Amino acid sequence: MKADEIRETFLAYFENKGHRRVPSSPVIPQDDPTLLFTNAGMNQFKLALLGKEKRDYSRATSCQKCIRASGKHNDLEEVGRTARHHTFFEMLGNFSFGDYFKKEAIEYAWEFMTEVLRLPTQRLWISVYKDDDQAYAIWNSRIGVPAERIVRLGDVQQGDEENFWSMGDTGPCGPCSEILFDQGEEMSCGPHCGIGKCNCDRYLELWNLVFVQFDRSPDGNLTPLPRPSIDTGMGLERIAAVMQKVQSNFQTDLFRPIIAEMEEIVRRGYSSGPEGMPFRVIADHVRALTFALADGALPSNEGRGYVIRRILRRACRFGRTLGMTEPFLYRLVGPVVDIMARPYPELKEKREYVALVIKTEEERFGETLDQGLELFRKAVQVVQASGQKTIPGREAFRLYDTYGFPLDLTVDMAEEIGLQVDLEGFHEEMKLQKQRAKQASRFREEENQWTILSEGPHSRFIGYDHERATVVIRRMRMATDYIDLVLDQTPFYAEAGGQVGDRGELRGEGIEIEVTDTFRSADAVVHRGKLLKGNIREAKGSLTAQIDSQRRSATARNHTATHLLQAVLRQVLGEHVRQSGSLVAPDRLRFDFTHFSPLSPKELERVEASVNAKIREDIPVSTFETSLEEARRMGALAFFGEKYGERVRLVKIGKESLELCGGTHVKATGQIGQFRLVSESGISAGIRRIEAVTLFSTPRSTG
Ligand code: SER
Numbered sequence: 001m002k003a004d005e006i007r008e009t010f011l012a013y014f015e016n017k018g019h020r021r022v023p024s025s026p027v028i029p030q031d032d033p034t035l036l037f038t039n040a041g042m043n044q045f046k047l048a049l050l051g052k053e054k055r056d057y058s059r060a061t062s063c064q065k066c067i068r069a070s071g072k073h074n075d076l077e078e079v080g081r082t083a084r085h086h087t088f089f090e091m092l093g094n095f096s097f098g099d100y101f102k103k104e105a106i107e108y109a110w111e112f113m114t115e116v117l118r119l120p121t122q123r124l125w126i127s128v129y130k131d132d133d134q135a136y137a138i139w140n141s142r143i144g145v146p147a148e149r150i151v152r153l154g155d156v157q158q159g160d161e162e163n164f165w166s167m168g169d170t171g172p173c174g175p176c177s178e179i180l181f182d183q184g185e186e187m188s189c190g191p192h193c194g195i196g197k198c199n200c201d202r203y204l205e206l207w208n209l210v211f212v213q214f215d216r217s218p219d220g221n222l223t224p225l226p227r228p229s230i231d232t233g234m235g236l237e238r239i240a241a242v243m244q245k246v247q248s249n250f251q252t253d254l255f256r257p258i259i260a261e262m263e264e265i266v267r268r269g270y271s272s273g274p275e276g277m278p279f280r281v282i283a284d285h286v287r288a289l290t291f292a293l294a295d296g297a298l299p300s301n302e303g304r305g306y307v308i309r310r311i312l313r314r315a316c317r318f319g320r321t322l323g324m325t326e327p328f329l330y331r332l333v334g335p336v337v338d339i340m341a342r343p344y345p346e347l348k349e350k351r352e353y354v355a356l357v358i359k360t361e362e363e364r365f366g367e368t369l370d371q372g373l374e375l376f377r378k379a380v381q382v383v384q385a386s387g388q389k390t391i392p393g394r395e396a397f398r399l400y401d402t403y404g405f406p407l408d409l410t411v412d413m414a415e416e417i418g419l420q421v422d423l424e425g426f427h428e429e430m431k432l433q434k435q436r437a438k439q440a441s442r443f444r445e446e447e448n449q450w451t452i453l454s455e456g457p458h459s460r461f462i463g464y465d466h467e468r469a470t471v472v473i474r475r476m477r478m479a480t481d482y483i484d485l486v487l488d489q490t491p492f493y494a495e496a497g498g499q500v501g502d503r504g505e506l507r508g509e510g511i512e513i514e515v516t517d518t519f520r521s522a523d524a525v526v527h528r529g530k531l532l533k534g535n536i537r538e539a540k541g542s543l544t545a546q547i548d549s550q551r552r553s554a555t556a557r558n559h560t561a562t563h564l565l566q567a568v569l570r571q572v573l574g575e576h577v578r579q580s581g582s583l584v585a586p587d588r589l590r591f592d593f594t595h596f597s598p599l600s601p602k603e604l605e606r607v608e609a610s611v612n613a614k615i616r617e618d619i620p621v622s623t624f625e626t627s628l629e630e631a632r633r634m635g636a637l638a639f640f641g642e643k644y645g646e647r648v649r650l651v652k653i654g655k656e657s658l659e660l661c662g663g664t665h666v667k668a669t670g671q672i673g674q675f676r677l678v679s680e681s682g683i684s685a686g687i688r689r690i691e692a693v694t695l696f697s698t699p700r701s702t703g
Pocket of ligand 1: 039042093210233
């Protein structure tokens with residue numbers, strides 16, 4: 001039976017029993033601050049289960065998208081090691097809000113398992129909470145499950161929460177009873193194998209029936225509910241594995257196409273043994289990422305966004321073990337969407353976007369991943385050589401701070417080779433870092449003296465109107481791996497106001513120079529590059545300077561988008577929003593601004609939609625010069641980190657935006673194409689950061 005069929009059969013069965021079919025809620029909880037991610041089918045019914053909300057139905061059934069990668073229910077580290085754990089999974093469930101209780105819940109579950117799915121009864125085992133005699137009696141006397149296949153587990157008083165389910169530290173909870181499937185002797189982990197005794201894959205927990213009887217308050221107290229309820233959950237991936245007679249969720253039709261695509265990409269075959277772990281981790285993680293991003297999460301440095309980043313970086317690291325040095329994860333978004341778009345149509349329209357966000361993050365982490373792995377290897381060598389078992393917190397912190405390795409990634413890698421990480425030391429380093437924290441300023445050393453090649457004024461910028469010009473070299477300096485040139489005039493934009501410097505080329509008689517960066521140094525515009533041909537000292541006469549126009553245009557799109565973004569943020573969040581830093585590059589933009597709390601998914605959605613609406617309006621962009629005083633009078637926005645002269649340049653986007661800016665822009669907003677948010681995060685108290693991209697034409701990024 002295909003997973004799609006199982007899902008449908010389940011929902012239809014309970015509909016038949018008078019349950020309302022309720023669609024899955026997003027994996028990002030809309031109104032529950034106690035959760036980073038939806039972790040169970042019951043989340044959206046929390047208040048109904050507690051009797052605090054009345055609905056026009058008292059029975060419901062759903063198939064819920066869940067993520068368990070943080071908080072009380074966190075399976076992140078198990079993923080890939082077992083055949084059954086996931087960060088993202090689907091939970092089939094039936095719910096009673098003060099309607100039926102244990103007897104019906106058990107009868108329905110048994111009927112569905114044995115009569116609808118026709119699972120062999122002798123392979124089904126039952127667990128109940130240690131003193132839940134009522135549930136025991138229903139299973140044993142009413143249903144007829146023999147005593148030797150019913151196990152009593154858990155003891156909350158002793159801190160053993162086995163068979164006692166709670167959503168989190170607060171909320172609905174109660175004793176539960178599970179249906180397990182015996183996968184057979186050959187899956188056993190040895191003589192101590194057994195339900196509640198080991199963690200192996202032999203007895204597969206399929207379905208959890210929670211008898212919701214209490215509301216747990218923050219101090220841990222359990223208040224009995226006036227009308228007990230039912231909350232059940234069955235992992236679709238697990239029941240699919242059983243129905244498809246495979247021993248691992250990763251062999252079901254929910255995963256096979258993803259793994260097949262990976263086999264293509266990495267040119268290796270998957271095996272279900274330990275060596276297949278990277279495949280399993282990656283296949284799992286790309287599903288979690290796809291669903292989380294599609295539902296509005298964004299990678300960032302804190303909270304939910306950081307969990308996303310951790311999942312992604314973990315997947316990248318495992319990708320390296322399969323030889324993937326280039327971004328690859330984003331190429332798996334396609335198969336995930338193909339498998340899941342039928343039950344979750346919202347994925348379809350987000351396909352390109354999700355792939356792009358993943359690719360951007362992969363590129364960013366990829367830049368430092370190898371160096372980080374090298375540092376890790378060295379740290380391990382030192383630890384092992386000294387006969388120790390703990391990687392110093394300082395090294396884990398360096399991996400985090402310099403190479404972007406989340407702590408649990410380092411812990412994960414350490415555990416794989418039987419080492420630990422000094423967590424206390426790590427947190428100590430983190431504290432010190434915060435104390436030291438000062439924005440590192442870009443520093444360019446002037447290690448070589450200039451050689452004057454011609455006299456006269458220099459560095460006149462003519463690049464607003466010209467992308468190509470005839471120029472004369474005024475001075476030069478050479479280093480081992482680059483050459484710097486100052487010209488009489490230049491079409492090259494020197495890095496300023498967050499906009500990166502231009503690239504391009506200089507050509508003359510027998511001379512060819514590739515310009516790789518342009519920046520200001522004192523009063524000069526410095527063109528840094530590589531001498532490809534010729535001898536500069538002998539250069540006579542003029543050269544032709546040509547900027548990389550495509551790169552300039554891409555940068556201009558991002559720069560104008562940054563202005564629109566600021567204008568929209570001020571509309572959506574308020575006038576307190578002010579730029580406090582930015583980076584405008586050809587492939588992305590980053591905008592730091594004053595604001596005191598994270599943006600909600602709704603706000604992010606509005607910001608993105610509103611920038612796009614202004615792009616579609618194709619508003620003309622104009623520039624003009626005026627006095628600083630006049631600009632202030634006109635209410636132009638200035639970036640308070642910048643120093644301005646008496647005459648200033650203003651960039652105006654219709655009525656939407658007026659900013660002091662020396663950068664290069666598109667002629668009308670329509671040229672930007674499309675605007676997409678990539679991440680939102682906090683960088684220091686009261687300062688948020690948004691990263692975004694613009695898409696000129698729709699990229700084929702799911703490859
Ligand atoms: N809430 C319970 C669980 O997640 C049953 O749905 O296991």
